Amino acid sequence: MKIGLYPGCSLEGSSREYAESLRAIAPHLGLELEEIEGWNCCGASSAHQLDHTLSLALPARILAQAEKQKFPELLVPCAACYNRLASTKKDLANDASTRDKVTDLINMPYTGVTSVQNILEVLNLVLTPDVQKKIPAAFPHKVVCYYGCLLVRPASVVHAEKMEDPMQMDDLMKRIGATPLDWGMKTECCGASLSITRTDIVGKLCGNILEDATMRGAEAIIVACPMCHSNLDMRRKEIERVTGKKFSIPIVYITQAIGMALGLDAKSLGLHRHFVEVSVHGKNKVQQNVSSPSMAAVS
């Protein structure tokens, strides 16, 4: 399956292990990623705080660029970027005058043909029973899946099936042999946009998440968002300061978990970049032949 890719800024910077692991597993899942050319930042949570038009123009330019490259589908692995792009697409579809204003600003044609997909939707398609058969029970860990806000809300933008108890990630985890646990923090907010400015609030919110996950006996928290990851992984000192508790549970990108199940080596999945040591491993032997797209290499 060939698909357009909008990596977004985090995946080039502080969350590059997400990009690395995605690129590492892609060939094993028959996924051909074609990066969008000359992309810009989507504006993240800042643009709409200050300037509504800017918050639409930045994502619109990305979508227009995807159209220019004739991508029928665009994979947006970062949950924050995904949410911005999907919500811009919706706003532009519903309001012709805004659409005119925005296309005028970006000076590019925009029709809205490209479908914006998040990582869970794409993985759901490519982690097929065939792939599964070759990696039976390869990631035998008790995990909790953390969706955060941006993959499930608002319902009018992201069409999550069970908004208050989403299961897509849990289902993917089952497919690689993990045991996803029921827990209380699946869709609670980690405080993302206050990460730098009110680290204490982030510490409190993330503390609740880590505490619940630990209490349930999870070995790792699986995430699909760079914001969630950096808050839960890098903010441990602050979390400890606010909660007075120490947590050792690692935060693992869903792509990393699948990579481990496929037997890919830690380096190629960027596991060494985590603040908190990743103590869960795949059961398969480390795969040397990383770049081979052939599935035979995996089995």
Added chain:
Amino acid sequence: MSVSIDFGGDSLAGWIQHKSGISVQRCYQCGKCSAGCPASSDMDFAPSVLLRLLQLQNAESDQKVLSSYSIWLCLTCHTCSARCPMEVDLPKVMDVLRAESLRHKLVNKRAKDIVAFHKSFIDTIRNFGRLWEVGLVADYKLRTRHFWQDVVVAPVMLKKGKLSLIPLFHKKFVSRIFSGLRNREERA
């Protein structure tokens, strides 16, 4: 203290309706939004209380709302709107309130850092086209003079290869958007 703020001859509630189509009168003060809001306990007014102030439609409460800390603490997590029985889109209301707070120069003192951060963020995009984290943090520190904040994580991030000291320049991709927006403002 009652300063009259102009919303095109309307109350702030009317202005919100005009800007976003949301009627704050829909809210029947059940408090469900405040009950689930992750930032509520740090806010000066809980989200439902903000809506109550807006419902009063007088200059004094409008001013309270625009100079509140709450509007800057909102995380746009959509927990409130997802569960609101009256389908009040609070995050969208917050967007309008922040814009008005800036426009009328009523930003809460405690929120200066948060505003500074968002400005630094947008400046970084303006200058580099993409987010350059080192540049963003440097810009933010210059704005706020919080030089010691985050000194714990930065070196580790560097060591783990999570930060680039040199930015990549993609400014050309967004320059049209920013100049267009500036022209618009000047025209307005």
Added chain:
Amino acid sequence: MSRIGVFICHCGENISATVDCEKVAKTLASMPGVAHSVDYKYMCSDPGQSLIRSAIKEKKLTGVVVAACSPRMHEPTFRKACAEARLNPFLCEMANLREHCSWVHAKGDATTDKAIDLVSMLVEKVKRNKPLFPIKVPVTKTALVIGGGIAGIQAALDIANAGQKVVLVEREPSIGGHMSQLSETFPTLDCSQCILTPRMVEVAQNPNITLYTYAEVESLSGFIGNFTARIRKKAKSVDEKLCTGCGECATACPIKKIPSEFNTGLGMRGAIYVPFPQAVPNKPVIDRSRCTYFKSGKCKFCASKCPAQAIRFDQQDEIIEIPIGSVVVTTGFNIKETSFFPEYGYGKYKDVVTGLQFERLLSASGPTLGEVKRPSDGTVPKKIVFVACTGSRDPAKGIEYCSKICCMYTAKHAMLYKHKVHDGDAYVFYMDIRAAGKGYDEFFRRAIEEDHVNYIRGRISRIYERNGKLIVRGADTLLGAQQVEIEADMVVLATAAVANDGAESLAQKLHVSYDAHHFFAEAHPKLRPVETNTAGIFLAGACQSPKDIPETVSQASAAASKVIGLFSNAELTREPIIAVVNRTAPPLFSTCVGCFMCQSACPYHAIEQEEIKTREGKLIKMVAKVNPGLCQGCGTCVAFCRSKSIDLQGYSNEQVYAEVMELLS
């Protein structure tokens, strides 16, 4: 030549304040065909009416137009006055000058001109009116009551005790409805079963009542006084005449783990079962979808143990047809299940229960014999949270109305809990307290003041489970919406009361209207609260909107009195405003071409096909014919008929055209 009398009413000042009544009367006097035209202060008064009576006699009037208020108000009055003066009442018409003119316009010439137009139109119509005669229909004095909850029980008993026959149809194996599931009832806390069971027994014993349980109405045809009901008696697989209700079969049945509907899934039943010990009739049915024999052809343990040899595996559904004079719909309501609420766990937490489940936990006949215990582990909850308005007043969930009963039963629940668990803590999250019945406010205040139930004003955002506790996140809106988190052992959701399953399809079968939420619609919200808009079909209880027992019972008695009133007549008279397909001399017989477009257009299925035959019995043609008993006079067929063969009596095309032409002239 027509001699029409015109009477312009001032309606006190209601009309004369803006309409120059005198001028209207004068203008009309000079209209061709008008023999008499006057104005008067109150036409509906006795002197006003005698003006009409004497004018008819003295001026030999052939028609009367009274220009006054709405015909809904006084048409019967004036028609009666005409009849008294021996003028056929259908030669009298009303022009509505009040609602259609004086009330809605300012004083002025234009307003008076409009009044003149309105009256002139009616004059032109009345010139073409023909004498009509009311239709008489006989009444079948048997009432059909659908639904055997407290509403149906009360209505059936009232009608039967007035000496009329009743057929009561209940779809479950027993009558009783929701009231049989309740523990104690607000506002007096008397035991629900204790006050209900005697009435259930009375139903079974009353010689005037025929009870069909495990039965449903298949269809209803006909019209007021003359309905025919087709009722499906589902196969119970038990011969009721032989069965003694000993219960040996249920003991013998190896299938024991079917969640009991009566106990809201908190208790179990067998494949052959009586829903609860006090059931009426106290005889079992086999649930064929769960029975081993019906699934695999083997078992029959029940039959082998039955001392009366009453088990009938080969019993078939039976359809019976009964002539019925009137119908009372009492099919009740239902409540939303916990699975309807995403933010409260989609029903995945066992200790989050509905109010109805909590009734079963409180009830002495319930699965815990009246001890409050957690469904998950059987421990006694020490901290319990009640959540009012769960799903009600919630447009986001599609239910914008208030369920009306939950404020009160929540107060009752909290109170009964405190009576049973003295050291327990009870919290109620609420938005408003709606306690406007007799003794109701006092009742809920007692929960707070005497039983120390903790009322917190605010909706809760979320419930989730942690370490066997339920975390309830709310806010206290009376304290600046400060967040409140309670670690509860159990949560009771007062879930929205909704229309019963199948209400919509039943309404369609009966041809009565229902609202957007599938509650049955009353004919008028204030003045005709127990009637439907189909004559002869009445409503009572929670099938019309959520309501408590006192209100349900009052409505049931009201509906019963309507039925008894109807049955006090030997025959009914109906207005002759019905459609007629014309008949002409042979060889045409009728201009009807037999396309039968009208037949498919008629919403009341009133159009039949008639064969026109020669004397020898040879078919000449098929033409449409209107059944006067069924026709409601809506006129749809008239509009559909391409050969203009149908006319609505009293509103013929000729009459309506004449009105329009007068307006245009």
